[in-house]
Amino acid sequence: MVNSYAGKFIRIDLSKEKIEVEPIPSDWKERFLGGVGIGAKILWDETDEKTAPLSPENRLVFLTGPVQGTLFPQSARYIVVTRSPLTGWWAHSSAGGFFGPELKYAGYDLLIIQGKSQRPVYIYIDNDFIQIRSAKHLWGKTIPETNQIIEKELGDSNVKIASIGPAGENLVRYACIMSDYYRAVGRAGLGCVMGYKNLKAVVVRGTKGLRPANPEKFMKLFEDWHSRYTPKGRYWEYVESMRKYGTFALVDWENAIGRLPTKNHWTGYFENAEETIGMEPHRKKHYKKHKSCFCCGIQCKYVSEVREGKWQGTVSEGPEYETVEAFTSNFLSHDTNALVRANYLCNIYGMDTITAGHTISFAYECYENGLLTKKDTGDRELIWGEEGMDTVLELLESIAKTKDDFSKLLALGSAEAARRIGGSAWKYAIHVNNLEASGQDPRPHKSMGLTYAINVRGADHLTSISCIDELGYKDEAKRRYKKIADIICDRWDERYKGFLISETEELHALCDSALLCKYGTMWPPIYYFEDYGKIISCLTGMEKYEDLKELSKLARRICHLRRAFNIRLGWTKKNDSLHPRLSVDPMPTGPAKGQTVDLETMLKEYYEIRKYDWATGFPSEKELFECDLKEVVQELKKKNKVIKNPKIPRTGRKWIRWDEK
Amino acid sequence: MKKILVIDEEKCTGCRMCEVVCSWWHEQEFNPALARIQIVSDKSESFDWAVVCQQCEKAMCQETCPAGAIYFNAEFNAYVVDEKKCIGCKMCISSCPVGAMGFNPEKGVSIKCDLCEGDPKCVKYCPAGAIEFIESEKVSLKKKYNVLQKFVQELESAGGK
Numbered sequence: 090m091v092n093s094y095a096g097k098f099i100r101i102d103l104s105k106e107k108i109e110v111e112p113i114p115s116d117w118k119e120r121f122l123g124g125v126g127i128g129a130k131i132l133w134d135e136t137d138e139k140t141a142p143l144s145p146e147n148r149l150v151f152l153t154g155p156v157q158g159t160l161f162p163q164s165a166r167y168i169v170v171t172r173s174p175l176t177g178w179w180a181h182s183s184a185g186g187f188f189g190p191e192l193k194y195a196g197y198d199l200l201i202i203q204g205k206s207q208r209p210v211y212i213y214i215d216n217d218f219i220q221i222r223s224a225k226h227l228w229g230k231t232i233p234e235t236n237q238i239i240e241k242e243l244g245d246s247n248v249k250i251a252s253i254g255p256a257g258e259n260l261v262r263y264a265c266i267m268s269d270y271y272r273a274v275g276r277a278g279l280g281c282v283m284g285y286k287n288l289k290a291v292v293v294r295g296t297k298g299l300r301p302a303n304p305e306k307f308m309k310l311f312e313d314w315h316s317r318y319t320p321k322g323r324y325w326e327y328v329e330s331m332r333k334y335g336t337f338a339l340v341d342w343e344n345a346i347g348r349l350p351t352k353n354h355w356t357g358y359f360e361n362a363e364e365t366i367g368m369e370p371h372r373k374k375h376y377k378k379h380k381s382c383f384c385c386g387i388q389c390k391y392v393s394e395v396r397e398g399k400w401q402g403t404v405s406e407g408p409e410y411e412t413v414e415a416f417t418s419n420f421l422s423h424d425t426n427a428l429v430r431a432n433y434l435c436n437i438y439g440m441d442t443i444t445a446g447h448t449i450s451f452a453y454e455c456y457e458n459g460l461l462t463k464k465d466t467g468d469r470e471l472i473w474g475e476e477g478m479d480t481v482l483e484l485l486e487s488i489a490k491t492k493d494d495f496s497k498l499l500a501l502g503s504a505e506a507a508r509r510i511g512g513s514a515w516k517y518a519i520h521v522n523n524l525e526a527s528g529q530d531p532r533p534h535k536s537m538g539l540t541y542a543i544n545v546r547g548a549d550h551l552t553s554i555s556c557i558d559e560l561g562y563k564d565e566a567k568r569r570y571k572k573i574a575d576i577i578c579d580r581w582d583e584r585y586k587g588f589l590i591s592e593t594e595e596l597h598a599l600c601d602s603a604l605l606c607k608y609g610t611m612w613p614p615i616y617y618f619e620d621y622g623k624i625i626s627c628l629t630g631m632e633k634y635e636d637l638k639e640l641s642k643l644a645r646r647i648c649h650l651r652r653a654f655n656i657r658l659g660w661t662k663k664n665d666s667l668h669p670r671l672s673v674d675p676m677p678t679g680p681a682k683g684q685t686v687d688l689e690t691m692l693k694e695y696y697e698i699r700k701y702d703w704a705t706g707f708p709s710e711k712e713l714f715e716c717d718l719k720e721v722v723q724e725l726k727k728k729n730k731v732i733k734n735p736k737i738p739r740t741g742r743k744w745i746r747w748d749e750k
Numbered sequence: 751m752k753k754i755l756v757i758d759e760e761k762c763t764g765c766r767m768c769e770v771v772c773s774w775w776h777e778q779e780f781n782p783a784l785a786r787i788q789i790v791s792d793k794s795e796s797f798d799w800a801v802v803c804q805q806c807e808k809a810m811c812q813e814t815c816p817a818g819a820i821y822f823n824a825e826f827n828a829y830v831v832d833e834k835k836c837i838g839c840k841m842c843i844s845s846c847p848v849g850a851m852g853f854n855p856e857k858g859v860s861i862k863c864d865l866c867e868g869d870p871k872c873v874k875y876c877p878a879g880a881i882e883f884i885e886s887e888k889v890s891l892k893k894k895y896n897v898l899q900k901f902v903q904e905l906e907s908a909g910g911k
Contacts, residue, residue, distance in 0.1 A: 093780075159780050160770045162877075187766070194781065233794060246790075270793050296855075298779030308774075318877060332878075378796045379878070381765035386877050388763050392796040406796070 092302040093155045093628040094118060095193045099219060101212060103286055104145055104204030108219050113198055119631065120717060121650075122643060123154030123198065124604035125181050128170035129650040131201060132179075133721070138657050142174035142278075143260070143285045145205040151192070151251070151291065152200075154604030155628045158193035158299045160307075162314050162386035163606045165189060167268075172658075173277040174285070175262040175444065175502050176523035179545040179654045180277035184251075185382030185390075185606060186269035188293060191249040195295030206287035211252070213243070215294045224289035229255060231437040232267045239292055252290035253280040254439030256489040260284055261500040263444035263525075267436065271406035272382070275441045277524060277546050278502075302630030310623055317615050318386030324613030331389040331608065332379065334368040336410035339528075341367045342560065343414075346580065347681035348533040350526070351418040352473065353450040354519040354670050357530040358679020359418035366417045366425055375429055380406060387608050393429050400430040408432035408442070414528035415446025420453065420473060420481060427478035431485060438489035444502055447525035449484055451503040453477065454517040460510055467495040519668050521548035531671050533681030534559050536586040538672060539691040542665045543590070545651045553594035555586075556611040565614050569747075583687045587694025588744040595644035595747075596621075602647060618747050641748035646716040648699075649708055653721045656730050662706030665692060693738040698746070702735035709735045752827045754886050755787075755863070755870060757800045761880035764791045764798030768872035768881060775871045776861070777854070784854055786863040787872050787881075800881065802872075803850040803863040805829060811842035811851055811862065819860075828865040836860055 100109045113127075121127045128150050140146045149171045156164045167189030173180030192200065195214050209224040227235050232254045240246045250268060257264035257280035264280030265273040274280070283289075301307035318328050330338050343349040344362040351359040364370065371393070380390035395403040408416070408428060416431040417423065435442045455461040456471035463470065469480050487496035498506050503525055507518035519526045524547025531538030536555045544552040557566050558580050566574040576582050577589060593611070599621045600610045609615045616624075622635040633639045652660070672686040693703075700709040710731050713722045725731035769785035777784045787802040809829050812820040819835035820842060822828075831842075836859040843851040843860060852861040863870075865883075873881045884892070 158770075160767075160774055162767070194783070236793070296781070296783035298773070298777065298781030298784065300779050304778070315875060378760075379763050380796065380798075381763035381877070383765060384767045384770050385765050386767075388765060388877050390763070404796070 090302065090630055091300050092630045093159050093299050094123075095153075095196050095198045095297070095299065097197050098199045098201065099197050099214070100201045100203070101221070102204040103202065103206040103210065103221075103288060106206070106221050108221070110197075110219070118629065120643075121647065122599075122602040122625065122629075124152050124168045124183075124602040125170060125598065125651070126602035126643075126647040127199065128152050128168065128181060129647060129654060132170055132172070133650060133654055135203075136172060138659070140172060142172045142177065142282065145203070145286075147172050147282060149202040149279065149282050149286065149288075150199060151202075152604070153189045153193050153198055154602055155625065156603050156605055158190035159301060159628060160311055160384065161605075161624065161628075162311075162318060162384065163609050164384050165382035166604050166606055167192065168601055168604055169266060169274050169279045171279055171282050173279075173546065174260075174281045175278035176504075176547050178522055178547065178658060178660065179651050180279060181546060181601065182274045182276045182279050183601065183604070184266070184268050184272040184274045185385070186249075186272035187383045188249040188251050188268040188272075189604070190383045191293045191295050193295065193299060194297050195293050196297050200291065202286060202288060205285065209287050209289055211239070211288065211290040211292060213292045216296060227289045228258060231255065232439055233270055233437060235290060236270055239290060243292070245294060248292050248294045250290055250292050252439075253283045253288075254437060254489065256438045256440040257281055257284035258289075259489065259491040259500070261440060261488060261491065262502045262505070263441040263448070265439045265441050267439050271436055273436070273439075273441070276443065276549055278441070280439050301628045303627040306627040310627060315386065322615070324615055327613035328387055331387050334372060335389040335391050337368040337371050337413065339410040340413055343528070345680065346533050347676065347679035348530050348559075349418050350414050350528055350530050352421050353419060353447065353454045353517060354526055354530060356678045357533050357676055357681055359421075361423065362418060365423035366413060366428070371413075371425060374425060377404065382606070385606070387606070389608060393432070395426045395429050398426050400426050403430050403433045405429065405433035405436050407436070411528045412442040412446070415442050415450075416478075416481065419446050419450045420477060422473075422475045422478050424475045424478050427475070427482060430482055431478075434482060434485045434489075438485070440485070440489055443527050444525045445485060445488065447519060448499050448503040448506065449481055451506065451518050452499060455510060455514050458513070458517070460512055460514050460517075465495060467493045469495065516670070519548075519670055521667060521671070522664055524548045526668070526671060529554070530676075531667065531686045532676040532684040533679075534580045535583045535686055535691070536580075536590055538667055538686040538688055539587060539590045539695060540593075541671060542667050542688055542692065543594075543695060545655055548671075551597065551607055553590050553597055554611055555589050555593045557614065558586075558589070560612060562614055569617070581681075581684060583690040585694070585742060585744065587691040587696075587740075588698055588742070590691065591695055591698045592747055594648055595641065598644045598647040599640070637748040641746070642716050645712075646718060649713060649716055649718060650721060653708065653713075653718070653725060656707060656725065657728065660706070662704065665706060693740050694742065694744070697738050697740055698744065700735060700737050702732040703738050704736055705732065707732050707735070709737070752805070752886055753865075753883050754805055754889070755802050755865070755873070756882045756884055756889050757802070758880045758882070759797065759799050761878045762789070762798045762800060763878045763880070764789050765877060768800060768876055771871045771875045775866060784852065784861065786850075786852060786861055788852070800872075801848060801850055803829065804848060805865070806847075810845040810847060811860075814841040814845040816841060820862075823864070826865050826868045829862065830864045831860050831862055833857065833859045
């Protein structure tokens with residue numbers, strides 16, 4: 090049957106330098122759809138609790154979904170899954186750009202990497218031709234250098250390259266995989282796994298075509314989807330803002346609600362942010378050119394440059410909101426030249442800007458509180474504000490190259506560094522389940538607290554964030570939640586947020602499997618469940634997913650499977666928690682002054698809807714069976730980690746699930 | 751008046767929506783390799799540009815075609831490849847001065863922009879509004895006004911005017 094899957098996958102065992110191409114099993118497509126769904130199935134089947142993140146047995150899987158390479162107006166992304174060397178838990182991370190669609194055009198939906206190469210190598214895929222090539226000459230090279238050398242030696246400037254920089258080679262625990270020069274598979278250290286495996290890059294070129302299962306229906310829907318990115322669209326004002334400012338607009342919006350992390354998450358308000366690091370000053374001072382990912386209707390990317398001072402001439406795509414926060418307010422700095430420079434350094438060395446920024450700010454706060462002295466820091470003085478930014482920039486380079494003992498310590502991430510420093514250092518390592526909190530603060534946006542607490546990859550915003558309350562989409566809230574829309578939109582009210590986050594987690598699971606971009610799903614909320622049903626149905630021919638009950642089962646199946654992966658590794662209810670600074674420490678300043686987070690209220694709702702056991706956090710046997718996860722029940726049963734009669738909290742609050750409306 | 755496709759390189763974001771749309775309309779598949787319009791990007795300079803047939807007055811593709819497979823459609827002012835006549839010799843690809851000719855290896859024929867019978871789909875769906883279908887005489891006039899606008903902006907920001 091014709092559908093928008095490429096139909097095949099590649100498995101490469103780097104230890105044996107063995108390449109295999111196989112058809113995608115229909116069970117993978119039918120039960121797990123694509124992207125993170127199929128990725129979870131592969132990691133579940135092919136690894137276990139003994140598989141160390143940095144071991145030949147760990148898998149690194151590059152995945153696309155049925156959407157990639159089609160005319161769907163947000164079809165750029167690819168996602169990579171593995172067990173994280175930064176957190177020790179489940180990890181997924183995705184990037185836009187052009188790599189994902191190119192893999193499909195080459196004829197493959199996904200690529201499984203296993204083993205560990207004895208020498209630095211890169212993988213070259215040109216349609217049916219697949220080769221493991223030496224990367225000896227690329228080792229030590231930055232991302233742009235790597236790209237340029239490969240393009241030149243292959244004589245093809247249209248190849249799409251996903252590579253690591255020196256940070257990945259040096260096993261920095263939060264190294265990224267960078268594709269198309271500037272797009273980062275950013276979080277949780279997937280580039281570190283690639284570096285461990287001695288894999289410098291994956292290079293793809295494809296010239297094959299794709300077709301939807303139902304072309305007439307697809308093209309009819311395409312007209313509707315396309316119009317949503319025009320002034321006729323309901324969320325045109327946001328699309329227009331994205332095209333002008335990208336994610337930079339968030340700096341202004343977040344500061345206005347006291348949610349812009351400042352001084353290592355101490356507070357959520359940064360004085361004068363709008364005038365110095367906000368969207369307008371950035372556009373005026375640094376904006377160079379607008380960019381976009383593959384075939385995208387939103388087009389939020391841009392290139393920035395430094396036009397004055399000692400970093401003059403620095404050019405790089407971005408910085409995105411998360412990076413802005415990590416390298417300005419996070420250090421009490423208004424210096425945007427240093428920000429653009431920090432973004433550039435992370436891009437060329439291949440490091441996650443969020444974890445890099447927050448690990449360094451963790452060290453700054455340890456220094457401020459006497460837990461680190463110049464003796465520990467290699468004679469570096471760690472001081473907040475603009476004057477401290479030179480040291481931040483120097484540290485970024487030193488960490489990427491693991492130059493000295495202090496940079497080696499920081500290359501482990503804040504959670505592990507805090508353990509090694511000891512004492513009260515943990516107070517300043519603002520992470521959840523070992524992943525540094527991103528540019529969000531739960532205190533002014535309560536649902537964010539639950540998002541951080543229950544996310545399978547730690548304190549990350551992209552696995553279940555709700556923007557309905559965050560950005561105040563009141564009309565959309567009324568359409569979706571009717572009578573309780575006002576409570577949903579109240580950022581400071583914890584009620585119903587557990588239910589809400591279970592819903593966004595399911596929506597994002599579909600988003601990461603189909604595989605769309607979160608923009609368009611969360612901000613602005615252009616696509617909702619019905620849309621996903623139609624997109625999946627007309628592309629894959631699996632019409633059953635237009636039935637919301639089936640779609641819900643698919644979404645829950647993916648959520649349960651990812652959590653089961655963590656449960657197998659030792660995750661319990663205790664992990665569903667928050668750092669005190671993100672919960673019980675009252676917000677000290679700004680519009681949300683005094684706010685704290687009541688996690689339990691939200692967690693009870695979440696457990697109620699997920700049918701998790703309140704004592705252990707383990708899943709319900711019945712629920713897993715209902716979601717067709719027989720293999721998970723069987724394995725968890727052996728370990729006593731699935732509960733026949735779980736004690737599920739009863740909150741008494743009424744919630745109509747999206748698939749029951 | 752003869753209309754041509756004009757790319758505004760400042761607006762083009764390099765998203766390649768035009769390629770996917772084009773390949774769908776002409777080949778009923780999503781495949782940028784078969785698109786009649788193609789994006790080239792200088793990644794380090796962040797410069798994007800769409801290459802497409804300029805419908806030359808003296809069309810080298812037509813003149814060098816030994817099979818007489820390229821004809822001028824007067825109704826839509828476009829040179830078109832007659833796939834039945836094309837022998838796949840690729841002379842048109844070699845002779846095109848801008849690199850706008852493509853090749854469909856499966857069909858064994860050259861491919862080129864036919865202006866979608868007067869309604870170019872790349873123009874219709876370009877999210878950045880970077881492709882225009884306008885009379886060639888108006889192209890330079892438009893450019894003159896763009897320069898003027900920039901000049902005024904520069905003056906304003908310098909506090910002059």
